[in-house]
Amino acid sequence: MLMSISVSAQYKPWTSAKQPLKEIKALKKQIKAPKFRKVDYLVTDFGAVGDGKTKNTEAFKKAIEKCSAEGGGRVVVPNGIFLTGAIYLESNVNLHLNDGSTILFSQDSNDYPIVFTRWEGMECMNYSSLIYAYEEENIAITGKGTLDGNADLDNWWFWCGATKYGYNETRPGRQNPARAKLHEYMAQRKPARERIFGDGWYLRPNFVQPYKSKNFYMADVLVKNSPMWNLNPVLCENVLIERVKVISHGPNNDGFDPEACKNVWIKDSYFDTGDDCIAIKSGRDEDGRDIGKPAENHIIENCEMKDGHGGVVIGSEIAGGAKNIYAIGNVMDSKNLDRALRIKTSSSRGGIIENVFFYNTKVGAYKEAAVRFNMHYEKPGNHIPTIRNIWVENLTVDKGGKYAVFSDAYETSPVTDFTMINAKMAGVQIPYKVDYLKNVTLKNVTVNGQPLTELKP
Template sequence: MKKIFFSALICFVTLTVFGQQKIWTSSKQPLQEVEALKKLIKAPTFRNKDYTITDFGAKDGGVFKNTDAIRQAIEKCNSEGGGRVIVPRGVYLTGAIYLKSNVNLHVSEGATLLFSRDSSDYPIVFTRWEGMECMNYSSFIYAYEEENIAITGKGLLDGNADMDNWWYWCGARHYGWNENRPGEQKPARAKLHKQMADEVNPRQRVYGDGHFLRPNFVQPYLCKNVWIADVKLINAPMWNLHPVLCENVLVERVKIVTLGPNNDGLNPEACKNVWIRDCYFDTGDDCIAIKSGRDQDGRNIGRPAENHIIENCMFKEGHGGVVIGSEIGGGARNIYALNNTMDSKELDRALRIKTSSSRGGVIENVFFYKTKVGQYKEAAVRFNMFYEKPGNHVPTIRNIWVEKLDVTHGGKYAVLSAAYESSPVTNFTMIDCKINGVKEPYKVDHLKNVTLKNVKINGKSYSSFD
């Protein structure tokens, strides 16, 4: 027992010494931190009891609405101590699903959960929309303050969104919007920004019908012990996997293929102890975007994104592969991306850190290790402190370590940076990196304490960005 206690204590101390700036001197240190963190993140276990939704009246075929049958199965499972709620082979149309503690929603191979296109099937709940707290449509699968929850199985989650359903709400012309058709989210988005700036009580920021703020696909909120494994997600209305303020999150072997507007793949927001492994992303926005709240909401709540591992994943189309921001007002620290592969002519960046002086916050301790990239469009490494509007909260970006980055055919730049002179990107290290096929080696400003060792861009060695 003492040995277990002291082992856990060592892990805790290793991962929570944040009072002073951390500076790595070799990859050995962050690799040790990764191994310590892995010991803290575990999938929840469930009682050995199955509840099949067809036993509660669910019907295959994609026409009958199975919302009540699925709800009854989940409630029965939860009330009896937990287990698996089974979606068997077939196509099951449903509205919002609320996932309760100790329930594993298991979507069997050959099964599809097809989500309704009727907004009235999604009740108003407390949620986050683009990093802002409000009352809006429930995500398609939602949980609030639950523990030990899971979505597993080799089945399909189909958000059923397209240019005529959900996507046109964003107002983008190439997604079906026109001046004679309702579906413009901009007025509601601007109103929510103003309410956030005025620090209106989030439960009085009420949206829903007539406001066109699209729901997220999956959003566990303030939950502990979250496990998502093996499922495939397509046709999301907006962000796909969006855990908020959660702790102990494991996402593994998930495949996300959806190219609609703001169709981010996985956005852990203000979460602690997150492990993403063996996943596939082909998205209409950032593949993985780590967040911690927008502007006032992010700063006031003050919960950073911390202790995230991203490992053995494949990234195809997207605005960025591994991204931090832009809703990052609470900061981010200890982000480890290892042994990932990226390759698409429509992938804009490999590592992307985006923030602004309306956000503020500290982004630190980012370890980007053994990444193999076929091609990308803009930059392998991109720092941007001028994303969206400026404000009075200049952000900090520091201790960024990139090692063994191997790019076959790059885009415009190897490294691209836009930072404040008063807040340069500090302690940026690149080691054993080979980036070929770029138009320009770099375009940078305001970098401080840069270390380059064995860095080759288009075959030429670089020891500085002067």
Template sequence: MKKLFNGIVWMLLSGCLLSCSNSKRISAEDTAWNTADSIRQLIIAPVFKNVDFKITDYGAGLDSNIKSTEAFRNAIEACHQNGGGRVIVPKGTFLTGPIHLKSNVNLHLEDGSRIVFSRDIDDYKPLVFSRWEGMECMNYSPLIYAYEQENIAITGNGILDGNANNDYWWPWKAKKEYGWKEGMPNQLAAVKKLTQQVKDLVPARERIHGDGSYLRPPFIQPYLSKNILIADVKIINAPFWNINPVLCENVTVRNVKVVTHGPNNDGCDPESCKNVLITGCYFDTGDDCIAIKSGRNEDGRNIARPAENHIIENCEMKDGHGGVVIGSEISGGARNIFAQNLIMDSPNLDRILRLKTSSLRGGVIENVYMRNVEVGTYKEAAILCDMFYEKPGDFMPTIKNITVENLNIKQGGKFGVLINAYEESPVENLKVINSTINGVKIPVQSNHTKNMVFENVEINGELIDLSKIDKSVKGEFEKF
């Protein structure tokens, strides 16, 4: 009886210990997503007065060959001066120059409406204070712009058409597949000049670009603004990045559809922003679907505003360089990034989760959590941590605390997990849990990691034993 009693006690104690152990593991993951729930409570979409200002009442006409720039400007100003409301774009096609939003204004596109942006470069002057690939400068106005405004929105089921293609805007990239031919003007000299101006700490407002620089403007760029909503619209034919809030707080991007395959046609690039929700969106792009950024090189380090508290959920990604990407303009760092309930599927989607940086960029990428991702196929790597995206410099990057859970891939590309890091700055605390990747050529390749953990990870039908994988990847690192 005593032996039986002792056995029962041991069983109960063992069960308690096992339960406590499991609860610790579960609570560690749950704690992160509890943080995401707390962040969600901070992201509140702006609301607007129930007053409408229709652009046709301010001179906009249905002749799509005549610019309605002044009508947009006057309707927005009237709405702003009267305490806010909606600026209504009715059914029809309207040609315009850039649109500058002001506080308490919701630009609302009714069903059947389409805004087409002008190809007359003079319409995008005077130059405005902007960021171009993470570098501050004076450049052509973004197609839709706001500077130091609060409570602004772009909503409705209409179409925003950037009017870019291989005949206009895209050739400035200097790539033949986008219409450029030998002897045509391009951005290359200006990019080199701006990069040097940033390195030399030239004051940002003295970095004058525009005419002769050929730096394509982003599509939508609210700058130093708060309480932003972009919802339901479809965005096509962008000159450059599509949605690029910079140094903003409380941003919601909801049910937006981005379909554009030009150069650098990133879908949504929140840059140095805090408290961002991207939900229910569809991305089919010529570059990264979502790319989280915080400034390039000296600008990112000196301004020192990290990307933080981002939630990405319920989105679908088709073509693109990456589904969820952090970098490469990440010198200000990134932290508390959450992505869940995503669908990705395209042979032209290069990566699922991509962290790209370099010792030229520097910065700390930390606390990145992804879960519940269903993938049909992709091209190159499911999980990529790359510290050699750009040429080396003097600012060692850090990547740490990355957790991927419930990633299910039917037909993978070349790599399952690919890590290319510095020996003196290994990728720390990468954890992959309860995930299945099928059809990859190389399951795991990693050169420098610390505390990398796989729990119940199956690749090509085999449960992964990292101790064996680590031995198999010693030596020369194979780049894709």
């Protein structure tokens, strides 16, 4: 039997943009970059060699451990290409990449120890992310250097069936049995630390994953060629990302996936990806619901999105819910960008997604929809999700795709309190395709020069 989510007594939809703009102003005062002791630890002083061939895993480990033990500071990577396995960030350490430096990550899975992690929103023991931290505080990755995940069709990506011709449907990805097993463990509620994967299971590691950590900062670096998700803080609080560039076109190469985090601000960053540019998450199915931590208080500001399945996305691993998501002043433009604002969930997830503010957005081209609601993403289950209080204002689209608004919801749980104000969308094939919407407000909305005054199934 399908179960709908009970409506919170505290729920109140916005009545004007002044309310979320005031909330954003207050939230910005809470999110701050950590401060570090002004002492540098040069990785070459610990034996690192930047020739692109010498493996420097131990040198990074020694430098970071000494820096943290002595009170913190910067672990500095000079000019050169520094090959390494997994890097573990300890408290009070800023991993700083000088301009002209590259950290090149090993393609050997043996260089990534088994740690407690999340894989597609499910907890397990699996390969360490390329850069990992667990229950650390005041950590950063900064500088104008490059983080190169070194993934390609011959290394990491083919684990999910990717080939230069796309996905080979006759040769399922090697990860498929492990993915199915992890779903099985989660449904059985097997203790997460007993869900052991790693060698022989082919679950790709993510790139940067601070886990249950506080005060994470990232600035200025270029991130490319990730095995899977790029930036994936999990259950973290106070996350600030600025001026970061992510260019990574592999399978499941989401740009920024904050998962069940609180107080997140990403600004002035660039995304050109093989999956969603920014995807806000809070865990899959049983794990997301049992842990019960929503994605909460996120600001996405002045970012640029190119290729990707979506620009600003909520889901699909969103069983813990999401609230207070503010996207302001962003620019999107690519024929290979599927959607501008995308909310994707399903009745296997459940959860409440509420208070989404999409403001002052400029869109050039996209493929499918400027605004997309989907409650039937992936398999169905017994937990009908809720999507409510979605506010879109000052949206311009120059060369639109198939739809302006596209909705696929449940009759028993319609998308509720959807507001669109001052939206001008051109080049759209079909103004809208919707099913179940409730309390829709449209003010000064045009599609291809014609007023859009209602959304009817």
